[in-house]
Amino acid sequence: MRHLLGTEALSRENAIQILDTAQEMAAVGEREVKKLPALRGRTVVNLFFEDSTRTRISFEAAAKRLSADVINFSAKGSSVSKGESLKDTAQTLQAMGADAVVIRHWASGAPARLANSGWIDAAVINAGDGTHAHPTQALLDAFTMRAHWAKLSGTSSVGADLTGMRVVIAGDVLHSRVARSNVWLLRTLGAHVTLVAPPTLLPIGVEHWPCEVSYDLDATLEAGVDAVMMLRVQAERMNASFFPSTREYARRWGFDDARLAKLDALNLKDTIIMHPGPMNRGLEISSAAADSPRSTVLAQVRNGVSVRMATLYLLLAGDLRENTTTSTPAAVNNTVPNAKDPS
Amino acid sequence: MTSSSYLIRSASLLGTTTADILVADGIITAVGVNLGSEVVGEATVIDAAGLVALPGMVDLHTHLREPGREDAETVETGTRAAALGGFTAVHAMANSSPVADTAGVVEQVYSLGRESGWVDVRPVGAVTVGLAGKQLAELGAMADSKARVRVFSDDGICVSDPVMMRRALEYVKAFDGVIAQHAQEPRLTEGAQMNEGVVSADLGLAGWPAVAEESIIARDVLLAQHVGSRLHVCHVSTAGSVEIIRWAKERGISVTAEVTPHHLLLTEELVRSYNPVYKVNPPLRADADVLALRAALADGTIDIVGTDHAPHPSEAKECEWASAAMGMTGLETALSVVAETMIETGLMTWADFARVTSTTPAQIGQLADQGRPLEVGEPANIVLVDPAARWNVDPHAMATKGRNSPFAGLVLPGKVMATFFNGHPTVLDGKLNTPYNHGVN
Numbered sequence: 001m002r003h004l005l006g007t008e009a010l011s012r013e014n015a016i017q018i019l020d021t022a023q024e025m026a027a028v029g030e031r032e033v034k035k036l037p038a039l040r041g042r043t044v045v046n047l048f049f050e051d052s053t054r055t056r057i058s059f060e061a062a063a064k065r066l067s068a069d070v071i072n073f074s075a076k077g078s079s080v081s082k083g084e085s086l087k088d089t090a091q092t093l094q095a096m097g098a099d100a101v102v103i104r105h106w107a108s109g110a111p112a113r114l115a116n117s118g119w120i121d122a123a124v125i126n127a128g129d130g131t132h133a134h135p136t137q138a139l140l141d142a143f144t145m146r147a148h149w150a151k152l153s154g155t156s157s158v159g160a161d162l163t164g165m166r167v168v169i170a171g172d173v174l175h176s177r178v179a180r181s182n183v184w185l186l187r188t189l190g191a192h193v194t195l196v197a198p199p200t201l202l203p204i205g206v207e208h209w210p211c212e213v214s215y216d217l218d219a220t221l222e223a224g225v226d227a228v229m230m231l232r233v234q235a236e237r238m239n240a241s242f243f244p245s246t247r248e249y250a251r252r253w254g255f256d257d258a259r260l261a262k263l264d265a266l267n268l269k270d271t272i273i274m275h276p277g278p279m280n281r282g283l284e285i286s287s288a289a290a291d292s293p294r295s296t297v298l299a300q301v302r303n304g305v306s307v308r309m310a311t312l313y314l315l316l317a318g319d320l321r322e323n324t325t326t327s328t329p330a331a332v333n334n335t336v337p338n339a340k341d342p343s
Numbered sequence: 344m345t346s347s348s349y350l351i352r353s354a355s356l357l358g359t360t361t362a363d364i365l366v367a368d369g370i371i372t373a374v375g376v377n378l379g380s381e382v383v384g385e386a387t388v389i390d391a392a393g394l395v396a397l398p399g400m401v402d403l404h405t406h407l408r409e410p411g412r413e414d415a416e417t418v419e420t421g422t423r424a425a426a427l428g429g430f431t432a433v434h435a436m437a438n439s440s441p442v443a444d445t446a447g448v449v450e451q452v453y454s455l456g457r458e459s460g461w462v463d464v465r466p467v468g469a470v471t472v473g474l475a476g477k478q479l480a481e482l483g484a485m486a487d488s489k490a491r492v493r494v495f496s497d498d499g500i501c502v503s504d505p506v507m508m509r510r511a512l513e514y515v516k517a518f519d520g521v522i523a524q525h526a527q528e529p530r531l532t533e534g535a536q537m538n539e540g541v542v543s544a545d546l547g548l549a550g551w552p553a554v555a556e557e558s559i560i561a562r563d564v565l566l567a568q569h570v571g572s573r574l575h576v577c578h579v580s581t582a583g584s585v586e587i588i589r590w591a592k593e594r595g596i597s598v599t600a601e602v603t604p605h606h607l608l609l610t611e612e613l614v615r616s617y618n619p620v621y622k623v624n625p626p627l628r629a630d631a632d633v634l635a636l637r638a639a640l641a642d643g644t645i646d647i648v649g650t651d652h653a654p655h656p657s658e659a660k661e662c663e664w665a666s667a668a669m670g671m672t673g674l675e676t677a678l679s680v681v682a683e684t685m686i687e688t689g690l691m692t693w694a695d696f697a698r699v700t701s702t703t704p705a706q707i708g709q710l711a712d713q714g715r716p717l718e719v720g721e722p723a724n725i726v727l728v729d730p731a732a733r734w735n736v737d738p739h740a741m742a743t744k745g746r747n748s749p750f751a752g753l754v755l756p757g758k759v760m761a762t763f764f765n766g767h768p769t770v771l772d773g774k775l776n777t778p779y780n781h782g783v784n
Contacts, residue, residue, distance in 0.1 A: 085661065086662050086666075105663065106665075107663035108547040108664065112617045113662075113663050116618075130547055130548075131547035132547030203543065204539050204540060204543070204552070205539075
């Protein structure tokens with residue numbers, strides 16, 4: 001595997017290898033010197049055609065902790081009609097000797113185009129493309145869920161998957177690359193996923209996805225749930241008749257205080273509440289829910305760096321293996337002397 | 344005017360009976376088995392043994408890009424491609440720059456076609472000024488011009504305003520014109536990138552739903568019935584559209600319909616590559632749509648094949664999907680794709696092929712000298728096809744400027760060996776020969 005473009009084709013072996021490696025990387029983040037020499041002399045370019053400070057600094061921190069040289073290339077608004085083309089940008093980066101390109105793009109498929117066009121030799125990591133995929137977000141979500149799931153069962157999360165975990169993903173599925181990447185990865189890892197959304201915010205064809213679909217958040221919660229992931233509602237959806245008003249949206253599909261209380265009433269004491277950020281407090285999630293002990297929002301941010309370190313490491317220095325065992329690779333053991341299980 | 348004569352020896356007429364065809368002064372002067380030297384005289388002999396003779400193909404839907412986008416195509420390069428593809432007439436769509444919405448522009452395109460001499464170039468006039476959908480273009484002036492426009496279309500943009508569509512359908516009755524509609528409800532397709540369905544859900548590309556095409560066709564056939572006019576539906580792409588057109592024809596509504604070669608062969612699954620060479624409008628659809636379109640072409644519900652040849656410069660396709668231009672080249676592959684999908688599958692014969700690629704499109708476009716039978720006294724617009732040949736599609740070897748062929752790398756059946764336009768071989772031995780000289784205009 002040379003690139004990380006999405007999660008649909010990611011094998012269980014590779015997914016668990018990334019999560020296990022991320023676990024090693026997390027240990028580095030707990031040391032006083034948070035740096036490994038693994039990618040010294042390698043160049044990672046953060047190529048962002050769309051603003052995303054959070055994702056960019058997460059990748060930047062990940063690359064720097066692996067001692068890579070990082071170049072941030074903001075190409076917002078670039079397109080054929082507006083100026084430099086993706087092809088020219090790619091060839092520029094190729095000429096500069098980029099080893100990996102972390103690309104965020106407003107157009108679905110732009111990372112795949114970069115990886116498959118022959119314009120560039122570098123490893124391509126999709127940091128979010130249009131409404132298509134956001135694989136490192138799904139991986140950090142899975143990492144967060146796996147740590148929680150292992151803790152509940154009192155076992156090590158290394159090598160584990162999410163078999164039996166009930167995950168609800170609620171909100172604007174239609175426009176969400178986070179939802180798409182999570183559906184495929186959670187399927188691969190054995191979780192049971194239910195999407196909850198207004199019918200207007202579900203894609204035609206969703207019935208072919210490996211998950212359940214519901215329009216009723218309360219009924220879905222009442223059926224039992226181990227993790228609830230709330231999706232951000234983008235401002236531009238609010239006046240396009242996807243739903244009548246933000247208040248109606250919040251009442252029917254938001255994780256509000258009443259639904260937080262409902263988890264307690266249902267005796268779902270171990271259910272976690274997730275959000276990829278940035279949150280619209282009071283719309284898809286209430287402040288009480290976001291700030292509750294159930295919330296994993298900050299853990300997700302923290303885990304993001306570890307997962308991105310693992311991805312960069314495995315694509316540039318390691319080998320993402322196909323169809324092999326899931327033990328931590330020897331190369332990682334060599335570079336992470338104080339490896340321990342953070343869960 | 345050339346006075347050369349040609350003897351096409353032992354061709355299979357429409358894939359049925361074998362005969363010789365004698366061509367002189369632009370006319371078929373004799374058809375028969377083993378025509379003797381007393382008839383043939385000094386004619387140049389072309390050995391057509393094993394070749395199928397068909398009437399020259401007529402495309403009702405070609406984008407020649409000139410004037411305005413000569414970087415994408417010119418009348419010269421586009422008509423060279425047409426001749427190589429077996430065409431003797433093409434209808435040049437109106438979305439040039441300036442738009443072909445005045446007598447001046449359509450006469451310019453018509454003249455450029457005459458000067459090039461590879462095929463008949465028949466301009467399509469815009470329905471509305473600037474394709475803007477606000478005001479009728481001077482349809483009568485275009486009809487009365489030297490270009491004698493009979494087909495009007497805002498192709499690329501739907502005449503979505505129902506009143507505008509009604510008026511256009513009514514007005515062209517004055518000179519027996521036809522409105523060729525690009526059926527696409529605009530609000531349902533804002534930002535649309537591909538067919539809406541299972542694949543668009545996975546890929547996160549904005550959907551172009553079948554209902555956006557079908558709802559406009561349903562409205563338009565009812566309008567055509569109401570005002571008693573003639574409607575042509577461009578590039579039908581869905582199974583549902585086929586059902587509506589079948590229903591309309593059963594009710595006696597005067598509607599004709601067209602399908603592109605690419606919609607007969609390719610499906611939306613190709614979009615999973617995110618390669619914009621597969622980006623086209625209307626979009627590639629699902630398997631069931633492709634099968635319905637083939638069946639409809641075979642049973643006559645869909646009347647003709649139109650290429651929607653849409654050349655683009657490479658930079659319009661070498662980019663991310665959403666930024667890429669819509670459209671595919673098609674003139675040089677149309678015959679082979681139809682052979683692959685309709686003839687090799689047993690759905691149609693070569694005689695049926697002649698009907699859907701020549702006879703009927705010529706009738707819709709009202710081209711008296713095109714789409715005629717291969718009989719004595721008829722204009723010598725003839726194509727000779729090697730039905731057994733298979734060839735590897737290489738966009739870089741094509742005459743069109745566009746390299747955006749979705750068929751690149753495919754091996755397809757049927758090769759155009761010769762094209763006769765007004766009795767002159769524009770293509771011989773599968774290669775461009777010389778253009779027909781119209782003489783002093």
